[in-house]
Amino acid sequence: RKEVEQDPGPFNVPEGATVAFNCTYSNSASQSFFWYRQDCRKEPKLLMSVYSSGNEDGRFTAQLNRASQYISLLIRDSKLSDSATYLCVVTRNSGYSTLTFGKGTMLLVSP
Amino acid sequence: GAVVSQHPSWVICKSGTSVKIECRSLDFQATTMFWYRQFPKQSLMLMATSNEGSKATYEQGVEKDKFLINHASLTLSTLTVTSAHPEDSSFYICSARLQGQGYQPQHFGDGTRLSIL
Helix, strand or coil, rough: CCCCCCCCCCCCEECCCCCCEEEECCCCCCCCEHHHHHHHCCCCCEEEEEEEEEEEECCCCEEEEECCCCCCCEEEECHHCCCEEEEEECCCCCCCEEEEEECCEEEEEEC | EEEEEEEECCCCCCCCCCEEEEEEECCCCCCCCEEEEEECCCCEEEEEEECCCCCEEEECCCCCCEEEEEEEEEEEEEEECCCCCCHHECCCCEEECCCCCCCCEECCCCCCCEEEC
């Protein structure tokens, strides 16, 4: 089983739509969880951390289910500029420094 | 905010050439820097963890003699791909982590696209 699994997509949605991405991770020792965004041929950029209680940042809502080892990202009112690949990232173990990246889910928002 | 600069952005060179990539933290001191590699449509894969003043820790399957890492100061780490071959063509990205207790985020450089002919 891969350490971090994501549906590669692409998810094609119209502007204004709501879209959700899911991710599962295999290492139960992982302590920190993140969603990164990566534009084509660019470096990944931190979108948001994911907390057990769930957290929201504007149009973005992240959820974590530790029991199921499952992470989600919800994007409301999609914008054209949201088109990117969304990477699910977890820390490798109980330490903080080593990150394990999923392959990413591609989102394409069309006019 | 924390800025990480990576140089060069693009490298195209002949097979057998050695290529050096620099990663600098511009406005903070980074005791730990990370080197990743990303092939097309693949995830970022950690190659090695670089600690200032000590030897890098390489991930399983990454040849330390092939990918030389030097982290001589708190603001600079270098990755040298020795005798590069076409299969080494990839997107190489570094990140730097701020000093401090608990979780400190990694800040990524903008990557180096390496093409070996």
